[in-house]
Amino acid sequence: xxxxxxxxxxxxxxxxxxxxxxxxxxxxxxxxxxxxxxxxxxxxxxxxxxxxxxxxxxxxxxxxxxxxxxxxxxxxxxxxxxxxxxxxxxxxxxxxxxxxxxxxxxxxxxxxxxxxxxxxxxxxxxxxxxxxxxxxxxxxxxxxxxxxxxxxxxxxxxxxxxxxxxxxxxxxxxxxxxxxxxxxxxxxxxxxxxxxxxxxxxxxxxxxxxxxxxxxxxxxxxxxxxxxxxxxxxxxxxxxxxxxxxxxxxxxxxxxxxxxxxxxxxxxxxxxxxxxxxxxxxxxxxxxxxxxxxxxxxxxxxxxxxxxxxxxxxxxxxxxxxxxxxxxxxxxxxxxxxxxxxxxxxxxxxxxxxxxxxxxxxxxxxxxxxxxxxxxxxxxxxxxxx
Amino acid sequence: xxxxxxxxxxxxxxxxxxxxxxxxxxxxxxxxxxxxxxxxxxxxxxxxxxxxxxxxxxxxxxxxxxxxxxxxxxxxxxxxxxxxxxxxxxxxxxxxxxxxxxxxxxxxxxxxxxxxxxxxxxxxxxxxxxxxxxxxxxxxxxxxxxxxxxxxxxxxxxxxxxxxxxxxxxxxxxxxxxxxxxxxxxxxxxxxxxxxxxxxxxxxxxxxxxxxxxxxxxxxxxxxxxxxxxxxxxxxxxxxxxxxx
Numbered sequence: 001x002x003x004x005x006x007x008x009x010x011x012x013x014x015x016x017x018x019x020x021x022x023x024x025x026x027x028x029x030x031x032x033x034x035x036x037x038x039x040x041x042x043x044x045x046x047x048x049x050x051x052x053x054x055x056x057x058x059x060x061x062x063x064x065x066x067x068x069x070x071x072x073x074x075x076x077x078x079x080x081x082x083x084x085x086x087x088x089x090x091x092x093x094x095x096x097x098x099x100x101x102x103x104x105x106x107x108x109x110x111x112x113x114x115x116x117x118x119x120x121x122x123x124x125x126x127x128x129x130x131x132x133x134x135x136x137x138x139x140x141x142x143x144x145x146x147x148x149x150x151x152x153x154x155x156x157x158x159x160x161x162x163x164x165x166x167x168x169x170x171x172x173x174x175x176x177x178x179x180x181x182x183x184x185x186x187x188x189x190x191x192x193x194x195x196x197x198x199x200x201x202x203x204x205x206x207x208x209x210x211x212x213x214x215x216x217x218x219x220x221x222x223x224x225x226x227x228x229x230x231x232x233x234x235x236x237x238x239x240x241x242x243x244x245x246x247x248x249x250x251x252x253x254x255x256x257x258x259x260x261x262x263x264x265x266x267x268x269x270x271x272x273x274x275x276x277x278x279x280x281x282x283x284x285x286x287x288x289x290x291x292x293x294x295x296x297x298x299x300x301x302x303x304x305x306x307x308x309x310x311x312x313x314x315x316x317x318x319x320x321x322x323x324x325x326x327x328x329x330x331x332x333x334x335x336x337x338x339x340x341x342x343x344x345x346x347x348x349x350x351x352x353x354x355x356x357x358x359x360x361x362x363x364x365x366x367x368x369x370x371x372x373x374x375x376x377x378x379x380x381x382x383x384x385x386x
Numbered sequence: 387x388x389x390x391x392x393x394x395x396x397x398x399x400x401x402x403x404x405x406x407x408x409x410x411x412x413x414x415x416x417x418x419x420x421x422x423x424x425x426x427x428x429x430x431x432x433x434x435x436x437x438x439x440x441x442x443x444x445x446x447x448x449x450x451x452x453x454x455x456x457x458x459x460x461x462x463x464x465x466x467x468x469x470x471x472x473x474x475x476x477x478x479x480x481x482x483x484x485x486x487x488x489x490x491x492x493x494x495x496x497x498x499x500x501x502x503x504x505x506x507x508x509x510x511x512x513x514x515x516x517x518x519x520x521x522x523x524x525x526x527x528x529x530x531x532x533x534x535x536x537x538x539x540x541x542x543x544x545x546x547x548x549x550x551x552x553x554x555x556x557x558x559x560x561x562x563x564x565x566x567x568x569x570x571x572x573x574x575x576x577x578x579x580x581x582x583x584x585x586x587x588x589x590x591x592x593x594x595x596x597x598x599x600x601x602x603x604x605x606x607x608x609x610x611x612x613x614x615x616x617x618x619x620x621x622x623x624x625x626x627x628x629x630x631x
Contacts (some may be wrong), residue, residue, distance in 0.1 A: 023585050032585040037533075038577035042588050044526045050505040054591050075503070079533045103585065221544040241550050250544045258536045260545050260562065262569055270562060274546035274555075306573050320545070 002100075002127050007134040009148030010339040011311040012155055015134040016105050018148060020130040023103040030101040030130075031055075033090045035310060035337055036254045040090045040107055041078050048081075048089060049074040057098035057320040060129040067095035068118070072210070073184075076291060080183070083110040083253050083333065084209030084365070091119055101130040109137050109336045110253075112208050112365045136339055137366055155312045162295045162322060163352045167283060171199035171327035171359035172234035174220070174248065176385075181212075181226040189215050190226070191383040197328075202350055202360040202373050207380035213363045214253060216380065217330050221245045225284035249326040253333040253363075255317035256306070264293060264316065265301035275325055278314060283325040292319050307350060313335045322349070331362040335369045347372035387425055388600075389510045391608020392495045395421070398615035402622055403487045410622035411483055417618050418487065421611060422494045429500065433493035435575035440489050445482045452478050509596050518596045519589070530574050531567070538566035 007018045011186040023030040033040050045051040048070055068088055072081070078089060087107045094102055102123075108116050120138055123131050133140070174197040182188040189212040197203055205213040218224045220231075222240030225265060231238045232249055240246070252258040261267040265286075282288075290301050296315050298308065314337050321329040329350075335343045343366065350373050351361050364370055379386045403414055422430035450457070461478035462469025499507050499611045512585060528585045542548040542563055548556045556563075604612075 020581075020585065029587040029590075030585050034577075034581050036577075038574045039581040042582070042586075043530065043574070043578045044522055044588065044592070045503075045505060046525055046529045047503045047505075050503045053503075053505060054588075054595060077529070077533075079529065099586070105581075113431050218540060218544075222550060223540040223543045225550065244549050245544055245546055249542075252541070252544075256570065256573060258541045258544065259569070260542055260547050260566060262565075270547050270559075272546045306569070 002130040004123070004130075004140065004143040005132045005142055006143040006145045007132065007148065008139065008145055009134075010150045011337070011342060012152070012309060013148035013150050015148060016310075018146065019103050019105050019132050019134050023101065024133075026101040026130050028100050030103050031094045031097060031099040031257065033087060033092075033094070033102070033104045033107040035106045035110070036083070036256070037079055037086055039105070040086045042093075046077060047075050048072065048078050051078045052088060052093055052096065055093035055097040057096065060098045061100075064095060064126055064128045065122075067091045067122050067235045067264075073187075082210045082214060083336075084112060084115065087111055087119075088115060088209065093121070095122070095256075099129065102132075104131070104133045104135070106135055107338050108135050110132070110333060110365065113367065115209055116365070136343075137337070137368075144263060155309070155315070157297045157315065157345065158294075158295040158343070159349060162292065163349055165288070165292055165295070166322070166349075168357045169323035169324060169327040169357040172236075172359055173198055174238075174247075174328065174359070175230075175232045175235075177229075177230040179219070179229045179231075179385075180228055181215065181224065181229075188383050190385070193383065193385045194386040195378060197359055197361060199327075199359045200354050200357055202354050202362065202375035204370050204373075204375045204377050205361060205363045205380050205385075206370075206377050211356055211380045212383075213380050214332055216385070217248075217250055217332055217361070217363070220328075220330070220345075221248050221250050245326075247326055248328040248330050249321035251317045251321050251332065251334065253336065255310075255313040258317055258320070259305050261300065262304060262306070264289075264298065264303050264305060264319075267305065268301070268320075271325070272321065280325045283323050289323055292323060296322075311339075312315060314338065317344070318346075324358075327357070328359045328361070331360070333363055333365070335364055335366045340368075343369045344372060387496060387607045387611070388605055389499060389507050389601065390512045390603045391605065391612060392498055393511070394604075395608070395615050396491055396495045396610045396611065398619060400488050402615065402619045403484050403491075405626075406484070406622045408480060408483075409625055410618075410623045411487065413479070413618050413621060414487055415483075417614060418491050418494065420614075421491075423540035425607075425611075426494055426497050429497050430494055433497040434490055435489040437486060437493045440596065441482065441486045444485065445478070448477070448478045448482065467475065505595070509598075510600070515593060515596065519592055522592055522596070527575075531571050534567045534574060537570050538563055540567060 005022060007015045009015050042051060045054055081089060087110050108119055111119060117140055120140055124140060150232040177194045179190045179193040180188060181190045190258055191291060205216065207213055219226055222245045259267050260270040268284050268289050272281045275281045293301060296319055297312055298316050334346060347369055354360055399414060406414060432608055453471050457471050457474060458469030459473040504525050509516050511518060543550055547562055548559050
């Protein structure tokens with residue numbers, strides 16, 4: 001019977017280190033699924049088919065069933081899958097491999113409720129391998145639990161300070177009509193979709209992994225060009241892919257996908273320069289963002305972003321939306337890697353932002369977090385937003 | 387046709403293109419056209435389009451420099467002849483025809499294997515394992531860079547540092563994009579090498595995967611095409627010896 005171990009604890013208590021240490025003690029090569037693409041996929045393949053071929057073993061355990069099925073184009077690049085789909089692919093590859101041990105570091109948080117349930121049932125039901133898991137959302141009841149406690153006083157947030165620095169805003173209403181978009185011909189993500197996002201409210205984009213939630217955010221900030229769309233801000237036409245993004249501050253699912261520089265100071269200086277001709281740059285004034293960064297647990301703007309732990313990088317990625325340069329705040333899976341206390345405070349902060357006149361859109365599979373933010377649910381499914 | 391045959395055929399054509407004069411180039415163009423029609427079919431049009439996209443800027447630059455600025459062919463300069471723009475144009479045409487042939491045959495040969503994945507292509511190669519591993523790692527690095535470009539592009543557009551359309555802002559901040567791409571690529575690679583590969587021994591999975599399964603590295607079509615290319619090379623050498631243009 002394979003062992004099942006759950007590593008519990010708050011942020012910065014050394015859970016990732018504990019996962020690595022436990023994997024070493026397995027004494028055999030251990031399949032690893034980390035929270036983002038670099039640590040979930042092999043990085044050696046340019047197609048899904050190749051990713052599976054790398055891990056597929058002729059001598060895998062006979063009593064290990066296959067996990068899930070790959071329903072997307074096997075020639076698609078694995079890196080273009082959504083975060084949740086990458087985790088599903090990684091689990092699928094593991095199930096076809098000869099590995100006798102599996103280590104998962106907060107990756108299951110990216111799965112929707114149904115997929116997370118399937119993944120946990122799969123891990124519970126198969127005894128042919130050992131598992132070590134750390135996760136902020138799922139806690140399998142019958143596993144051996146190692147409880148860690150917070151170590152040191154680094155990266156402690158002052159949430160009252162964050163909320164105290166919220167600048168009032170007057171977010172425009174965003175109306176989206178006739179939105180059609182697809183990455184490939186014949187495979188639409190949106191087809192004639194329509195939705196209105198109201199100021200002073202939080203909206204949760206909700207849908208299965210790969211349904212297009214992140215894609216919608218990328219369209220709204222101008223990073224993707226829809227095949228057709230009529231978007232207005234308070235009735236005025238808005239085409240961010242032509243005129244640039246002037247309304248939405250996006251914090252991406254993987255914080256490393258949003259940096260514009262190596263240090264926080266460099267990142268913010270570039271954002272400030274981009275805002276300069278719109279008269280909104282004072283929101284990112286050095287003194288103000290330094291205070292905000294301190295409140296988010298990073299004492300210096302000269303901090304090299306990539307030297308921070310992942311959970312701290314994720315928190316500091318919220319500085320840009322919280323600074324108030326843009327009236328709409330978009331957070332993609334904000335709770336990934338964050339402990340319960342942080343999620344609770346984040347929910348209160350989003351509520352405070354709505355009260356201050358911002359519009360908020362967030363994507364999450366974390367129902368407990370979502371329930372703490374008064375919000376409207378927008379279902380993203382079957383190429384529609386409803 | 388096998389990847390081994392395609393690579394040998396392409397190499398022979400490339401070497402022949404580099405040493406041939408105008409008459410030789412005509413022969414090689416005919417051979418490549420035949421190869422494209424028989425082995426690739428209608429998809430060859432896409433390969434030719436890619437080759438043209440790659441070559442047009444270079445051709446325009448050469449015309450500008452040699453015909454527009456210099457106004458003489460290199461041979462005229464070496465012989466201290468006055469030369470002419472027409473002579474320079476002929477020189478540029480031959481060089482461009484040669485380069486286009488090289489780019490086109492590489493694209494056509496690649497298109498021949500568009501239906502198999504890069505990993506399957508490398509697996510089918512008759513090459514030392516170290517070279518195959520290097521091929522996979524090179525492809526991995528290329529994919530990482532492409533992904534880094536996509537991520538950095540998204541980050542900088544979302545923050546307003548650059549725009550999707552051509553703009554002065556893009557010109558001024560182009561170096562920020564380059565820096566961001568490098569940072570992203572480096573952190574992706576180091577993240578993978580720190581967290582994933584050592585725990586899994588991922589690279590160790592490559593050897594059994596890339597091990598050859600076929601005994602004959604070349605099939606009959608490979609041998610026919612390679613022979614045709616070799617005959618073309620012999621003809622070019624013969625023509626060169628007897629002073630064909």
